[in-house]
Amino acid sequence: MTEPRRLRGHSAAATCCIASRARPGFIATAAEDGRVCFYDLRCKDMLFSMDVENGNPVSSLCFKPGNEEIIYVSVENEIKCFDLHMVCSWKQLEESYNYNKDEINQIACHPKSSFLAAADDAGDVKIVDVHQQCLYKTLRAGHQSICSSVQFLPWRSWEVITGGLDSKLALWDFSKGRPNKIMDFGSGGNAGQCYNPAFVHALVVPDLDFVDSVGKICVVARGDGVVNVINLEPEHAAQKSKNTSKPKMGTKSQLKEDSPTVDQNDRNLHLDYSKGGHVAAVSCVSFSTFGEKGKLIISGGNDKSVKVWDWMKSHDGGGQTSNGSSDIVCSSITLSRKVNWLCTTPSDSENLVVCDTSKLVKVYTIG
Numbered sequence: 233m234t235e236p237r238r239l240r241g242h243s244a245a246a247t248c249c250i251a252s253r254a255r256p257g258f259i260a261t262a263a264e265d266g267r268v269c270f271y272d273l274r275c276k277d278m279l280f281s282m283d284v285e286n287g288n289p290v291s292s293l294c295f296k297p298g299n300e301e302i303i304y305v306s307v308e309n310e311i312k313c314f315d316l317h318m319v320c321s322w323k324q325l326e327e328s329y330n331y332n333k334d335e336i337n338q339i340a341c342h343p344k345s346s347f348l349a350a351a352d353d354a355g356d357v358k359i360v361d362v363h364q365q366c367l368y369k370t371l372r373a374g375h376q377s378i379c380s381s382v383q384f385l386p387w388r389s390w391e392v393i394t395g396g397l398d399s400k401l402a403l404w405d406f407s408k409g410r411p412n413k414i415m416d417f418g419s420g421g422n423a424g425q426c427y428n429p430a431f432v433h434a435l436v437v438p439d440l441d442f443v444d445s446v447g448k449i450c451v452v453a454r455g456d457g458v459v460n461v462i463n464l465e466p467e468h469a470a471q472k473s474k475n476t477s478k479p480k481m482g483t484k485s486q487l488k489e490d491s492p493t494v495d496q497n498d499r500n501l502h503l504d505y506s507k508g509g510h511v512a513a514v515s516c517v518s519f520s521t522f523g524e525k526g527k528l529i530i531s532g533g534n535d536k537s538v539k540v541w542d543w544m545k546s547h548d549g550g551g552q553t554s555n556g557s558s559d560i561v562c563s564s565i566t567l568s569r570k571v572n573w574l575c576t577t578p579s580d581s582e583n584l585v586v587c588d589t590s591k592l593v594k595v596y597t598i599g
Contacts, residue, residue: 236594237582241269241278246587248573250293251521253439254300256578259585261593262290268305270316273582273595284312292338294348296362304348306336311350311360331358331367342384343440347406349392351379357394359406374402374411380433385464386440387448393464395432401452403464415462417454431455434516437464442525446544449500451529453514459531461501461543501546503529508561511535521576522583523599528562530584530598532571538586539564540598563598 244264252258257273266285269278284290285307296302302325305312313327334354341348346363355375361368375396385391390407399418402411417430434453438446452460505511512535520528529541540563569588576598577583584596 234597236586236596237273239269239271239278239593239595240591241271241281242267242591242593244289244591245589246572246591246593247289248292249575249585249587249593250295251575251577251585252295252300253521253578257582259575259577260293260295260303261585261587262293262305263587263591264289265591266290266307268293268303268314269593273577273579282314291336294339294341297341297343304339304341306339306350308335309333309352311336311339311348313362327362327365329358329360329365329367331360331370332356337378337380338382338434340382340384343386345389347384349382349384349406351382351394353378355379355396355398357382357392357404357406359392369406369409371404371406371409371411374404374414375400380431381435383435383437383450385437385448387443393435393437393450395435395452397431397433397455399430399432399455401432401435401450401462417452417460428456428513430458431513433514436517436519438519438526439521442519445524446519446526451517451519453517453531453533455513457505457510457512457514457533457535459503459509459514459517459529459539459541461503461529463500501543503531503541503543503560508559508564509539509541510537515571516573518574518576520583520598521578522580528599530574530576532574532586532588534570536567536570536588537564538567538571538574538584538596565596567594 242263246263249261262268266288269281288307292306294304301316309332310330313325332352334352336350336352339350348360348362350358357371359369377398379396381395392404392406394402401415403413404411436451448465450462510533514533517531519526529543532538542562569590573587581597582595584598586594
């Protein structure tokens with residue numbers, strides 16, 4: 233592995249990064265210094281930066297689907313909107329949202345509609361209609377602790393998936409405001425685990441342009457060092473069958489009590505240290521958007537490493553070398569700091585962007 237390119241611009245630890253889908257090589261990074269920096273990887277220096285809020289860290293970023301001139305930025309319990317209307321300038325729009333009562337951990341935009349989701353420390357998820365500029369729904373009672381992550385399911389118009397530090401993954405119908413399914417990673421043989429519990433730190437679902445090739449799945453980064461790949465369609469099929477065969481009861485309390493939970497034996501793919509994976513909490517996870525999209529899963533962790541998983545080998549019956557060791561991990565990058573976040577770009581080179589606990593953002597070439 234060659235030495236990474238280092239991007240300068242932040243004065244504190246980098247917290248998150250996103251890559252443009254419309255403009256390969258255009259990325260945005262954020263940090264604890266309250267600044268968002270923009271780079272074109274074809275250029276030597278930073279394009280420009282925004283001081284969103286001095287002294288308060290930026291927790292999450294997302295471009296508006298279909299119009300990447302608009303970027304949403306979360307700071308504390310507020311979402312701010314900015315217009316990147318020119319190459320080297322920006323302006324803050326009057327549009328901002330502070331419906332969350334506690335600090336926001338992640339924001340996400342619906343790829344096909346005007347909804348924006350914000351997961352917070354109170355365990356709530358606020359669904360905002362950015363077209364009407366109003367709160368659409370609050371998703372509550374799915375998590376008993378911090379809700380760390382949220383993603384819309386692009387193949388289903390009214391569904392969102394969330395993960396939390398209660399070791400649970402929840403599938404929601406956000407039009408109704410209640411979970412369809414709750415998966416508990418803390419149940420089973422490791423119930424009551426004190427050290428490195430299976431907290432859900434991050435999750436990712438495939439984009440519509442490659443969901444047909446990888447399937448309707450969710451990849452989960454867990455606090456016990458495991459990366460899970462979960463097929464979501466059997467969950468939907470089971471729930472649909474349950475709903476059609478069960479008599480309608482009609483009360484909200486019954487719906488809440490009947491929210492189904494499955495144990496950790498219902499996982500599809502379990503990528504852990506025995507396969508060459510992480511030996512500490514996994515903090516972030518992403519699909520590869522370069523080459524064959526979704527072919528690789530890339531994860532970063534508190535063990536100061538990035539793992540590149542050729543995860544489809546497990547489904548093809550491969551994944552073992554002649555001496556019995558795993559070759560599902562096709563690349564491993566050792567860093568000097570814990571990984572906060574990472575993303576990939578569609579470029580053939582300089583296609584992996586890593587934010588660790590330093591102020592320098594690293595850019596690697598994978599494959």
